[in-house]
Amino acid sequence: MKLEQIRPQDYPGLKRFFEKQAYRLCVYSLPSLLSWNNSVYQPYVAISDDVLMIAAEYDEAHQKDRHLILPVSPSRQFAPDELADIAKKLGYTAYWFVPEDYIHQFGEEQIGCFFDVSEQIGFADYIYRKEDLAELKGNKYSKKRNLIHQFDKEYVQTNRIKTEPITPSLASECLNFLDEWCEERDCSEKQDDLACEKQAAANMIRHIGEFDVKGLATRIDGKIGAFGIASRLTEEIGVLHFEKALAAVKGLYQYFDNLCAKQLFNGYAYINKESDMNVPGLMQAKKSYHPAMMVKSYTMTLR
Template identity: 50%
Template sequence: MKKLALEDYQLLKPYFATQPYGLCTYSLPSLIVWSNHVFQTFYVIENDSVIIANESGCRPEENHLLLPVGPSGLPPPEELAALALQTGYRQYGSVPEDYLEQTGKEKIGPYFIVSEQPEYDDYVYLTADLSQLKGNRYAKKRNLLHQFSRDYLQLNRVVTGPITPAEVVECLDCLEKWCEIRNCDVDQDLSLACEKEAVINALNHYEHLDMKGLYVRVDGEICAFCISSHLRPDMGVMNFEKALPHIRGLYQYLDNECAKHLFKDYLYINKESDMGLPALAESKHSYHPVLKIKSYRLALR
């Protein structure tokens, strides 16, 4: 297998263009920007499909394959088992629940032990819900938007627009400020340090990876930005959302603007998982997902 790199994007893009899986893991740009010295991704093209392997430098017991991506449809369990034996990766991760539903657990059971990965369940929202924020359930969000509008928008203190090469350096500065607040570089919080590296990769290469971004400038300074990518024809992924916390209502404004502008061509917005973090789970639930896509692990018997 070859280590996944930026220059592989154009080669692999056609395989991912119409892939059916709803978990954010199957976003090719996301796989590329998250591949680093700790979490490495490898691939090989075989029988018109891309075989992806993810490895963790600190938790090798979690090394796994993803479901093959290509035009051949859902692979049967016996093919997955043979591939696992062939590659030496004895388990699959980020297997979406619809694979189990369409294939049937009774067919999977003879080959694999199936277990849930709740920390990797993805939150999916209707684009219309997040762009319009209608109804009583979004009253708190609208209230924060009104406060932001009163204190900033109505005073002409805000400029919003698509990220271009001219804004990248300022977005990186915003990321540094956000990370200082969140202690991204503290060793014990490896996930934040790796996310920081992934955001830097995305900002530096977003054009090459067909990612889209939006920034919010307050009083002349970029204080928030978001980056998205394609997942499947009806769904995009909100890969990264960063907003400095001292500006009340800024995050809600950013989220609303991203839904309006970055996802207008998609029915659904995938806002990824909560990684098992209660505060993140509470935040994601507060936007009322229309569904959660469960993630499963398939381990060879």
């Protein structure tokens, strides 16, 4: 098997592997896989019949981070001994982003014959009931509803808001907004996580017409102030890859998040809003929306 780098133009040929994808971690979304691609990190794949082997390659300064994620196939899973053989053949020592479902399915005793298992702190995905985020019922969401009410009164009722789907023709405006969002947070190349996320979001925006994703952008007084992009993860779960809103506008994020839940996830019972990357502020924000479940992520390193 030979690994080859993949790029956005490879999307049509890779779609078939993800049609019955059942892992609940956001990394197993093809649009996400292709978008997280920059000068430090690049995704590679090898194809064997109906199985897609997926690898992460890094620049010289980050070689220790080279890893595989679990193979994706519409017809089968791989037992721990098979994963060990694949890793050795491809020249890797570890799998990252192994969902807790896999650990529970095969058990730590069986996996432990081949791998050392460790939880990836900060990379558990937050999964919410779509109904909860769309309706915001109950006392636990009263603060969210109050902020939305304030925003509605100042901006919506005065016709200062316009929301539209993200199309290729809107890409340049969304990219300009992404720069503004990054400036608001003092985003720089020194902040690896934010810089990499900005690059991934920009990649997805540039290929919005080529990927099976849906996006929304909200304008305030004619200028984009928020955007969100979502796609399929599993039969029951959609994933909200990127959701950005100007923090300076009170209530905008709460209004826009509610809008995304209502408009981007028809047909899904759950919304995956990815991990908090162990960032305290992000952790607090995600917990404030009361996830229905958390899906832990693990590494499995060859013994």
